[in-house]
Each structure stands twice: as C-alpha cells, then as structure tokens.
Amino acid sequence: MEDEVDRLLEAWRRERPDLDVTPMEVLSRVSRLARHLDRARSQAFEAHSLESWEFDVLAALRRAGAPYRLSPGRLLKETLVTSGTMTNRVDRLAARGLVERLPDPADRRGVLVQLTDAGRDAVDAAMADLLAHERTLLGSISERDQARIAGVLRELVRPFDLEKH
C-alpha cells in the first residue's frame, strides 16, 4: 500500500533520475510521522487543557521525582529549548498555578522550578492519556517489529545524543 512518501519519491525519481533518494524512504517518513505525532499529542492534551509545551516542562519535572524540582538550566537540557523560551514557559505555567518558582538556597543567582499539586495531577492524567493514544497508534505493529525499529532508531539517534555531550 502506497503512502505520501512513495508519491514524493516517485516524483523525485522522475525529475532527478541521477539522484539516489533511498535515504528519504526512512528519513522523510520519520519527519512526517513526527509531525503527525505532534498534532496527535496536542489533541490528546486538549482534554486536559494542556499545550504540548506545557506538558514537556511538567513532564520533565514529574520524571525528576519528588520533590519535583529542577533549575531552569536543567529544564533547558531536558526540553531542548533556549533560555528565553524557558523563562517564558515557566512564567505562563506559574501564572496557571501548575509550577512555582523558588529561590535556590545554594546559589543566589539561581531559581528552582517546582511542580504544584495541580501541576502534578495535570501531568499524570495527561501522560496516561498520551500513552493510551500512542498504544493505539502502534496497534498494528507487532511487538517484535516495535523492538526492532526501536533498536534501529536508537542507533540513528546516538550520533546526535553524543555531539551535544
């Protein structure tokens, strides 16, 4: 069964028969699937009145474990955004009462961002929903194939994980 990428590659092969476009068989599909997953995620979070970017921050704090407290700097690394963006995100999450800013007792330059109870409840509920939805998406793929593909993707991601140290 054909998909959009098959059509895309067919067009390129017609127009540029000199190029070998097979890398796109994998990588274009990764990009397109990721775009679709983003939209699906947004929809899953809508039921919990969370934006994707809100979930990203809350989830990083939740994963950190009690007392659900991280520095903005640490949050940057977890969420791969810049410092200006994180300031903005924390501002909005604090305004919604999902996190609060605490002064870092060990470094007066620093700040700690901590999940409130409401924030924890929100992220826990959203996470359960997200996983349920993702399980549906993967429904047609055998566990064996899922494990295989996860292994290949791990190899593909590794060079990038390494370069940022």
Next chain:
Amino acid sequence: MEDEVDRLLEAWRRERPDLDVTPMEVLSRVSRLARHLDRARSQAFEAHSLESWEFDVLAALRRAGAPYRLSPGRLLKETLVTSGTMTNRVDRLAARGLVERLPDPADRRGVLVQLTDAGRDAVDAAMADLLAHERTLLGSISERDQARIAGVLRELVRPFDLEKH
C-alpha cells in the same frame, strides 16, 4: 548502548511503575530523531543560503516538473502549512528572486508560483547535499534494516495520510 530515550523511560518507570511506557520506545525516538534531522537539514541548507522552509517550497515546485509551476493552494497541500504562511513564504521567495508569481490565465482569483532559474539551481544543489548528508546518517544501518524500518513507518503513517481528505 543506551540513549537519551532509555534514560527518559527509566525515569518514568521509576516514577510511574503503574504505566506501560513501551510505546515511547518507538514514538519518542521518532520525535527526537525528527528534531535532530531538522537541525541537520538546516545546517545542510546553510551552505546554499536556504532556510528549511524555503527549501520545502522550492522542492515542491521542483518535484512538480517543468515548468515548475503550482498554485499556492497546491503548495499548501504539499507543505502542510496554512494559507497565511504560504503567502508570506512566496512573498519572501519572490523578493529573493527564487520564484515568481504569475496570474493564472484560467482563473482570475488564482495565482501560479513558478520557480526561476536561480530557484531551480538552488534547490537542485541543496537537494544533492541533503541526500549526501542523509546517506551518511544512515551509514550504520544495513539496507535490509532500512527497508524493514521504512515498511513499518509506512504503516504507522498511513492512518494519518488517510484522515486528511
């Protein structure tokens, strides 16, 4: 060998042992890899003074074949952006001399966007570079695995391809 997603999932399993997070073994890696690919793409295009979004539009026109001419509406569907975005993109590409707007002789509401020679040269060079770079990224994956993973990804994307229209 571990990657960032392994660490992520380990944290979730510690904090929420009640949840089954295995869907993320595949889907989180897809999302993260896509983000890395975006950055890599941007870098590859830098040598040609193209932004990713510029390439997306030029590539859609290039794929269409001579005379490299599409309506804005058609470009929306190819690039998955909104009409306001496309107006903006075409404006900028026209200002750079990479495309030009022509009136549609068959529909006076309509416009046709056409690649200039400079636009065609730019996208052809960028495409060759992009593929070279992508081939490097996939270097460690056997052709057999690439074909396998492409097949699984095609299945995962299909539901999304279907739902639009």
Next chain:
DNA sequence: AGGATTTATCTTGATGTCGAGATACTCTAG
C-alpha cells in the same frame, strides 16, 4: 440570467520561539 454558495488568496493579530545581550552572582588564580 441572478442570487447564493463555494473557492482561492491575502490580511491581520496573537503566539511561541530564538538569539543576542544585560544583569547579577559565584568561582578561581594570584
């Protein structure tokens, strides 16, 4: 033919992000 609906594109205002720079504090070397 004429009025209503649909279609194609552009305009506008809001949003989230980035990147560069500012500020305040900490650490290190001498």
Next chain:
DNA sequence: CTAGAGTATCTCGACATCAAGATAAATCCT
C-alpha cells in the same frame, strides 16, 4: 582579598507560524 572569568537567569526584538476574517472571482441552482 580582589580582578577577571564563568555561570544562571531574564529581557527584548525579530521572526515564522497559525487561525480567523476580508476580498474577489468562479460556480451552482433555480
């Protein structure tokens, strides 16, 4: 102890995007 380098966070301006609405033209229906 202090000067300089380094670090953590925030501020600000620019930018690409989206969503909703405006405009204009084509198409449909009676």
